[in-house]
Amino acid sequence: MKEKAKILIANDDGFQAKGLQKLTDLMRQIGDVMVVSTEQPMSAKSHSMTIREPLRVNLLERDTDYVKYVCNGSPVDCVKIGYQYFMKEKPDIVVSGINHGSNASTNVVYSGTMAAVIEACMDGIPAVGFSLDCYDPDACFDHLDNYIIGFTKKVLDEGLPDGVCLNVNFPAFSEEGIKGIKTCRQAKARWSEKYERRVDPFGRDYFWLTGEFIEQDSEENTDVKALNNNYVSVVPIQYDWTAYNVLDKFKTWEI
C-alpha cells in the first residue's frame, strides 16, 4: 500500500446521508479522500447516466486531505466526473456507500451504490461497495469500522482480479454482534411488486410501486443467508454478464 492512498467515495443516498459521513470519516484515516455525492437520494437508479441534461457539480467542503463535491447526476455520473474531471487521474480505489439498506442478492441489479462500484471496475479501478442491512436513516454504523478499514486496506494492498469488484453487505447492529465474514454467491430472489393506483386532485391516475423481497434460494452459500445469520457477506461481482454455461445451446438454434 502506498503511504497515502487516493480514495474516491460515491454513494446513492444523497450528500447528507449518515452512511456516507461514516465512510468518509473512515477513509480519511487511510488516505486522501474525494467525495462526489449525489444531490438527492438515488436509490434504484442502477447504472443510469446523465446524457441528455447538463451535469452540475458544487464544492461542499475542502480540507488539505479531503474534498467533497455534490453532483446533480447519478452515482455513476459521480464516479465518472469525480476522477475524470476533478481528480484528473484514476484513484487507487473507489468505495461506495455505506448504503442504507441491503444490496445483497438481486438488489445489486437495481443499486446505485453498486453501479458506482461496477463503473469503476469497468475502467480498471479496484472498487468496493458497502451496504448495511437496515434502511433507517439514523442506523448505527459503528460496528463496521474495523471491517470497512480492513476491506479497504486489503484491496489497496492486493488489488482485485481483472473485471471483478466487491459487494460487501453488513448485518444491522445487534447485541449479538457480527459472527464473521462469508464469501458467497448472489442469492436468487426477486421483488414481488404491486402498483397502487391513486387519483390526484385533478382527477388523473397515478401509480406508486410497492413491493416485498422474496428469497427463492434454499442453499446456504448465499449473501442473504450470510446476512440473516449475522455474517458479513462478500460477493465478487463481474460485469461480463455472458451466460457461458448455455452458450453452446444457442449455437445449434436455427432461425
Added chain:
Amino acid sequence: MKEKAKILIANDDGFQAKGLQKLTDLMRQIGDVMVVSTEQPMSAKSHSMTIREPLRVNLLERDTDYVKYVCNGSPVDCVKIGYQYFMKEKPDIVVSGINHGSNASTNVVYSGTMAAVIEACMDGIPAVGFSLDCYDPDACFDHLDNYIIGFTKKVLDEGLPDGVCLNVNFPAFSEEGIKGIKTCRQAKARWSEKYERRVDPFGRDYFWLTGEFIEQDSEENTDVKALNNNYVSVVPIQYDWTAYNVLDKFKTWEI
C-alpha cells in the same frame, strides 16, 4: 407455440421511435401485443426504477389485438407496470427495442432496452432485446424482419434457460447484407470519456459527457467482432453477477 402469443413490448427510445414501430408491426403478425413505451428517450437509464415520484401512464392506441401505453418512467418501470397492472398476468414473452444503437459489449450495462429484458427475465418471463448498430433515428430496419420474427417464435416455442435472456444485435443495413447469426460472448470494451465544461448565461459551470467506444478485446468470438463482420450477434445474458471463478480467492482473505 400457443395460437395467439401474449407479447409485451418495451423500449428506451420513446414512444415515437421508428425501431419501436417496426417491432410492434412485426409482433402483431405473431400475437396479441401490449406496448408500454417510455415517454422520453431513456438511453443509458440502465435498470433504474421510479420509486420517489409517481408513475403516470397514458393510453395512446387500442385495437382488438393491440394496445399501446406511454409511461413517464424508465424501461424497467414500463415492463413492471405493463404486465403487473395492465396485463394482469405474465406475458408469454417480453421483447424490447428495436434500439437505435448497438447494445453489444459493455453497452448492455448502461442500456435501458436490455434492462427491460433483464427485468422480465428476473421474474421468469422469456425475454429478448433487439438493437441495431446504427444511431440514426431514421435507420432502415427492413433487413431484420425475418430474424426478429424467427427469434421471437423460437423463444416462444422453446423458452429460455432459467435466469437467462438474450441480447440480439444487428448490423446496420448494407448492400452486402447480413452474413448469418453468431452466438458470442460480451466483448471486453469500455467508453473513454471526457467531460466538456461550459458556462451558462448566468456564469455557472455545467458539464456534458462526451465519449468514444474503445474495444479492448482481440479474440474473435465476441459480439462486437460479429457485428463488425456483418453477422447478427446473440449473447445469452444472466443476472447472477457472481464471479464464480474467483470465489475461492476471497475465502482465504483475512480482514
